[in-house]
Amino acid sequence: MSQPKDFGFDEDVQMLKESFARFLDEQKTIESLRPSIRGTEDPIHGADRPAFYDEKAWQQCIELGMHAVSIPEAQGGIGMGLVAATAIAEEIGRYAWASPLSNTLHATFVLNQADTADANALLEDMANGLRVALGFYGEEGSLLPDSTDVVADNHRLTGTSWYVQDAMKAQVLIVSAKTEQGVELYRVDLAEAGVTIHRDRIVDLTRDQAHVELLDVPASLLTTHGRECLEAAAPALATLMAADLAGAGEWQLQATSEYAKVRQQFDRPIGFFQAVKHPIVNMMIQVDEARSLVYNAAAAFDFDREDASRCAHLAKSSASDMGAFNARNSTQLHGGIGFTWEADVQIYHKRQIHSEFLFGDGTWHRAQLAELL
Amino acid sequence: MSERQLSQEQQEFREFCQRWIEENKPDPHPIPLPQAAYEVTDPSHLTYLQEWQAKCYEAGLIASDLPKIYGGHEMTECQAIASAEVRKADVPYFINWIGLGMAVPTLLECGSEEQKARFLPPIFSGEEIWCQGFSEPGAGSDLASLQTSAVKEGDQWVINGSKVWTSLGHFAQFMLLLARHDKSDKYGGITYFLADMNQPGVTVKPIHKMTGESGFNEVFLDNATVPDAWRVGNVGDGWKVAMATLTSERGAGVGVGAVATESPTITMAQVIELAKTTRRNGRAVWDDPVWRDRLVKLYERIEAAVQNSRRAKLKHLNGGAMRIPLQGKLVGSEVGQELHHTALGILGLKSALYVRDPNAADDGKWPLGYMNTYTGTISGGSSEIQRNILGERVLGLPKTK
Numbered sequence: 001m002s003q004p005k006d007f008g009f010d011e012d013v014q015m016l017k018e019s020f021a022r023f024l025d026e027q028k029t030i031e032s033l034r035p036s037i038r039g040t041e042d043p044i045h046g047a048d049r050p051a052f053y054d055e056k057a058w059q060q061c062i063e064l065g066m067h068a069v070s071i072p073e074a075q076g077g078i079g080m081g082l083v084a085a086t087a088i089a090e091e092i093g094r095y096a097w098a099s100p101l102s103n104t105l106h107a108t109f110v111l112n113q114a115d116t117a118d119a120n121a122l123l124e125d126m127a128n129g130l131r132v133a134l135g136f137y138g139e140e141g142s143l144l145p146d147s148t149d150v151v152a153d154n155h156r157l158t159g160t161s162w163y164v165q166d167a168m169k170a171q172v173l174i175v176s177a178k179t180e181q182g183v184e185l186y187r188v189d190l191a192e193a194g195v196t197i198h199r200d201r202i203v204d205l206t207r208d209q210a211h212v213e214l215l216d217v218p219a220s221l222l223t224t225h226g227r228e229c230l231e232a233a234a235p236a237l238a239t240l241m242a243a244d245l246a247g248a249g250e251w252q253l254q255a256t257s258e259y260a261k262v263r264q265q266f267d268r269p270i271g272f273f274q275a276v277k278h279p280i281v282n283m284m285i286q287v288d289e290a291r292s293l294v295y296n297a298a299a300a301f302d303f304d305r306e307d308a309s310r311c312a313h314l315a316k317s318s319a320s321d322m323g324a325f326n327a328r329n330s331t332q333l334h335g336g337i338g339f340t341w342e343a344d345v346q347i348y349h350k351r352q353i354h355s356e357f358l359f360g361d362g363t364w365h366r367a368q369l370a371e372l373l
Numbered sequence: 374m375s376e377r378q379l380s381q382e383q384q385e386f387r388e389f390c391q392r393w394i395e396e397n398k399p400d401p402h403p404i405p406l407p408q409a410a411y412e413v414t415d416p417s418h419l420t421y422l423q424e425w426q427a428k429c430y431e432a433g434l435i436a437s438d439l440p441k442i443y444g445g446h447e448m449t450e451c452q453a454i455a456s457a458e459v460r461k462a463d464v465p466y467f468i469n470w471i472g473l474g475m476a477v478p479t480l481l482e483c484g485s486e487e488q489k490a491r492f493l494p495p496i497f498s499g500e501e502i503w504c505q506g507f508s509e510p511g512a513g514s515d516l517a518s519l520q521t522s523a524v525k526e527g528d529q530w531v532i533n534g535s536k537v538w539t540s541l542g543h544f545a546q547f548m549l550l551l552a553r554h555d556k557s558d559k560y561g562g563i564t565y566f567l568a569d570m571n572q573p574g575v576t577v578k579p580i581h582k583m584t585g586e587s588g589f590n591e592v593f594l595d596n597a598t599v600p601d602a603w604r605v606g607n608v609g610d611g612w613k614v615a616m617a618t619l620t621s622e623r624g625a626g627v628g629v630g631a632v633a634t635e636s637p638t639i640t641m642a643q644v645i646e647l648a649k650t651t652r653r654n655g656r657a658v659w660d661d662p663v664w665r666d667r668l669v670k671l672y673e674r675i676e677a678a679v680q681n682s683r684r685a686k687l688k689h690l691n692g693g694a695m696r697i698p699l700q701g702k703l704v705g706s707e708v709g710q711e712l713h714h715t716a717l718g719i720l721g722l723k724s725a726l727y728v729r730d731p732n733a734a735d736d737g738k739w740p741l742g743y744m745n746t747y748t749g750t751i752s753g754g755s756s757e758i759q760r761n762i763l764g765e766r767v768l769g770l771p772k773t774k
Contacts (some may be wrong), residue, residue, distance in 0.1 A: 005378055062546050237435055257768045271770035278760040280768060285700055288692070289677035295690065296680045314673050321670075366669040367662065373645055373672065 003303045007295040008083040016080070017087035020066055024095040027057050030344055033098060036155055037205050037341075051168035051199070051208035053098050059129075068127045069102060070108045076127035081302035082109065082236050084245040086294060093247030095152055096206045098167045098179050100131040100246065107132045109236035114185065114223040122172070122187055122222065133170035133190075135161030135212055136230065136357065143234075143360045144344050145183050146226040150214060152177035154182055155221060157214045165358070167197055167210035175219065176226050183226035186219035193217075204354035205347055234359075235312035239297040241359045242312075242319035248348050248355070249287040249322050252330040255345060256280055259334055270333075279329050286322040294317045310372050317365035323352035379454075386451045386762070390458040393432050399425050399466055408742060410470045411540040412588040414579075416537075419502075419544055422468035426499030434459060435473070436497045439548045443481075444494030460636050471541060472496035472503035476549055479618045483565075483606050492567065504545035506536040506568065506592060508614065513719030514758045516551075517559050517612060521594060523552035524565065530554075530566065530604070532597045533576070538752065542577045542590035547568050549618060550599070551611050563611030567603040574598065584744045619754065620698075637675045637709060640742075644668065644716045647734070651719050658719045667715055696767045703759035713743035 036052035061067060070085045071077020078084075085105050092102055104126060109127075111119045126132060138149040139162050150159035157177055164173065173188045173195075194217040200209045223229055257280050260271030270276045297315035301308040308338065314363040331338040338345050355364075379387065402421050403522055407413055411420065427433050434455040439445025450469040467473060475494055481491050495501035512519040521534025532552055539548075542563070548568045555562030570577070574597030579587040606614045658664050684690050685697035716739040717724035728737035751754045764770040 005683065007683070007690070009687065009690060102462075251767075259768065260770060269771050271764070271768075272773060274757070274761065274773055277764040277770050277773065278757075280770065281760045281763045284696075284763065284768065285704055288681060288697060288700065288703075289674060292680035292684045293673070293677050295684060296676075314676055317670070318671050318677060363666060366666050366673070369672070370659075370665045370669050373669070 003296070003299045007299040008081070008131055008302055009087070009299075013080070013084050013087050014064075016069065016084055017091060019064065020088055021091045021094070023060065023064060023066075024091055027054070027095070027097070029095040029097045032057075033096075033206065038088045041069065042358060043088040049370060051166075053100070053169050058099055058101075058131075059100060061099065062129050063230070064220045067129070070105065070112070071123050071127045072112070072120075075123040077108075077123065082239060083298045085236075085304050086239055086298035089240045089243035090247035090291075090294070093244035093249075093351075093355070094251050096248060096348055098166075100166060100207045102240070103133050103166050103170065106237055107184055107239055109240070110134070110174065110185070110229060110233040111222070113229045113232040114225070117225050118187070118220060119185075119222045122174075125172075126211075130172060131170045132172045132174055133164050133167045135164050135173045135175040135188075137161065137163040139211075141357075143364065145230040146178065148176045148178060148183065150175055150177040152186060153178045155186075155219055156283045157186060158221045159214055160215065161212045161214070163200075164210050166208055167212060168199060168208040173212060174222065175214070176230065179218075181224060183230070184224050185222040185226045186227060187222055188214065188217055188219045196219040201227040202354070203320075204350045206351045207354065211226070213301070215332050224225075235301055235308040237359045238312040238365070239289050239294060239301060241355055242290065242297065245319035245352060245355045246287060246291045246353055249283075249290060249319070249326045249338070252326040252345065252352070253280070253283045253287055254346055255348075256283065256330045257306050276333055279333060281324045283329050286318075286325050290315070290319040290322040296360070310369065312334070313365040313369040313372075316360055317362045317369065319361075320362040320365070323356045327352040379581060380449070382449060383451060383454055384436075386448065386459065387454045390434060390455055392506070393434075394458060394462045396463060397428060397432070400464065402750045405736075406465060407586065407588070408738070408745060409748075410466045410468050411584050411748070412581050412745070413468060413541070414543065414587050419468060420565045422465055423502075424446065425465050425498040426467050429459070430497045430499070434507045435467070436493075438561060439481075439493075443489050447493065458504050467499070468541075469496060469499045471545075472499075472501070473547075475505060476503045476547075478620075479549065479605065480619045483610075483614045485602075485605075488567065488605065501539055501546040502544045504539050504542045504548050504570070504592075505618070506539060506540045506548040507618075509535060510537050510560060510591075514755055516615070516754075517555060517563065519551055521550075521552045521564065522545040522556075522566055523554045523599075525554070525601070530564075530599045530601065532566075532568065532594045532599060534594050536592040536594070538580070539577070539590045540588060542570070542592050543587075548592070551615055554608055558609075560612045561609045563615070564598045564608050565605040565611040565614040567605060568594075568597065568599050572597055573693050582744075584741055590623065618734055637705065639714070640709070641672055641675050642711060644712060644719070645672070645762065647739075648719045651721075651723075651734075664719065667718075671712050671715060672761060674704070675712075677739075678705060678708070686714060699759070699763055699767060702749070702753060703756055703763070706746065707756060710743070710746035710750055713746050717743055 032054055033052055036050055065078055066088055068077035069080050073079040111123050138147040141163055150157050150161055161175055173190055175186045175188055176183055177186055194215040196213040197210045202209045260276050261269050263270050293315040297311040300311035330345045331349050334345050337343050407419055433446040436445040437448045437452040437455050441447050509519050515610045517622040523530045523532050525683050546586050548570055550566040550568040551563055553562050554564050574595045580591055581587050592594055649657055651658045691697055720734055723734055724740055726733035761773050765772050
């Protein structure tokens with residue numbers, strides 16, 4: 001093992017994480033989200049929600065440089081590694097922040113693997129604030145580089161990109177497309193003629209999602225080595241999503257623990273009862289395991305790349321299971337209140353069971369991991 | 374641990390440890406050792422293990438960082454290196470695990486200078502074996518309800534009562550003893566003593582476990598005496614001192630090289646190997662995706678424990694000094710139990726074959742190990758008590774009586 005003992009979590013990363021957490025704390029993320037989800041309680045008769053994102057907050061985030069944390073310095077970024085990006089992703093999860101930032105971090109690690117002039121140009125645009133989304137999934141939602149339903153022919157794309165996260169916030173789509181040579185990555189302007197964004201009605205209130213239909217849309221090639229690029233970036237993507245889950249999981253633990261101290265039944269705070277106390281402790285055990293495996297995976301990617309896949313599978317397997325577990329317990333232990341639209345635990349619950357399946361669920365990651373053992 | 378982060382002293386010491394262990398590793402005892410130090414009952418095993426511990430101590434692998442006046446070797450941050458090398462190597466465990474793991478941290482934190490100088494060196498060498506006299510027939514999880522009495526007579530205390538589940542009591546020279554000097558005060562009425570086991574008032578009777586092995590005992594104290602100079606802390610401070618001992622027992626202590634059982638990482642690798650080599654229904658158990666998922670989940674949790682210990686040392690990432698350490702014993706014992714039960718599942722019908730059955734897998738190690746995992750989930754504060762402690766001390770939930 002050639003990882004540093006401190007997971008590479010040096011003073012710079014600590015400062016970055018703290019200042020980003022302070023920034024998100026000031027944003028009052030859940031309070032800001034609330035107006036956009038008011039009056040849409042009825043999934044059958046309710047109106048469609050607008051895709052919420054606070055543009056002013058995003059501009060401030062850009063001023064802080066958080067969007068460019070892992071974009072290379074040559075492309076106008078800060079040039080820090082996955083350890084730093086993971087620290088940010090953990091805070092995004094903790095604050096359940098609706099923004100283009102997760103996509104920006106994910107795209108950075110894909111494009112960093114491409115090493116072409118066009119990929120670098122896109123990184124540079126992202127450093128200048130361009131908002132991107134990723135279109136790598138086919139309708140099945142399999143996590144394999146060639147599972148895309150989009151076909152490329154002479155730099156024109158046709159087909160549908162499924163499960164595009166935060167598509168409504170994006171200007172540009174990075175699409176994987178099949179060609180006779182294999183899988184290639186393309187850059188598509190979402191305002192281009194022939195692009196139709198079909199907004200999905202999803203459970204998670206902190207993200208938006210769409211399937212993007214492309215009909216003979218002109219696109220610029222980012223790399224012909226799409227498969228290699230996605231495979232090399234896969235540990236980073238799984239680790240970032242695991243970090244998001246871990247941050248939100250800690251929020252769920254603290255919220256549930258605080259509620260158990262104030263909610264009184266049978267003349268005592270419910271946290272007095274072991275039937276409540278013990279499951280809360282189990283939430284802590286799970287989130288601590290996930291968090292340690294996340295830091296380990298990020299450090300492996302930055303310092304010991306050969307071990308990165310194994311560590312990323314460990315992290316996302318643990319974090320996916322934890323996210324589901326903490327979601328279940330946070331709602332259950334809040335009792336009737338936890339089941340209402342007004343409770344914040346419902347917002348986190350839905351975010352967690354969405355994140356659980358992004359970039360591979362626990363079972364999938366364990367099946368991959370078994371091949372390495 | 375990366376090479377570049379070690380000091381020159383640490384780097385050289387690590388190489389020394391590796392070389393020394395390789396050269397001094399003892400030949401196996403003709404009668405196989407039990408799985409853990411707390412199951413040793415054969416006197417020839419005791420002698421063999423004491424010799425091994427004495428050699429390790431002399432070489433600096435035990436008490437590496439402690440000052441010379443306490444019998445230490447005065448190195449800087451070398452204990453963790455020695456412990457890691459010992460854990461990695463295929464060598465016998467340290468027999469004096471209660472002495473190393475509980476008596477040493479308690480004495481360092483709460484003992485008098487005189488006590489430290491008198492008791493520490495023979496603990497390190499293994500010459501004086503220690504046992505723990507906390508639990509009583511009527512005081513298990515509710516430890517503070519203990520009734521063994523201590524009455525001051527002149528400059529000594531007279532002790533009456535009985536202790537139970539006393540591991541190594543049959544070999545021990547000394548006991549970490551909790552006794553009650555005041556019946557009217559549940560917590561403040563307890564005082565902590567170091568008691569000599571070799572005196573007429575002490576009777577040790579073995580208890581047999583569900584495995585059929587022994588290793589722990591009931592200890593009867595009938596007008597046994599302890600000099601006042603061997604009281605740890607003030608009269609009435611016993612509960613506070615006991616917490617120092619229990620914190621070490623639960624995996625949060627300073628660590629002077631106590632290794633009582635096999636590392637979970639090694640057991641995990643063995644169970645994966647078992648799944649790859651055991652065939653059922655026409656294929657290796659490992660090739661059954663359901664079993665494989667179960668095994669990899671356990672692998673994930675054991676790796677998480679390793680990474681948790683790494684994170685526990687980092688102030689800015691550990692969520693508070695006690696949060697991760699207090700989980701160590703609870704999670705380790707529960708995961709270990711599940712792992713052993715999974716090993717039984719891999720063996721299927723073969724798991725019924727026990728120690729000394731000629732057809733048993735690994736000489737019955739798996740069913741024996743499975744049953745012994747209950748030592749971990751029950752002793753030192755059961756899993757239920759551990760969850761109370763975590764909920765109350767770490768999360769600040771209201772105290773359960």
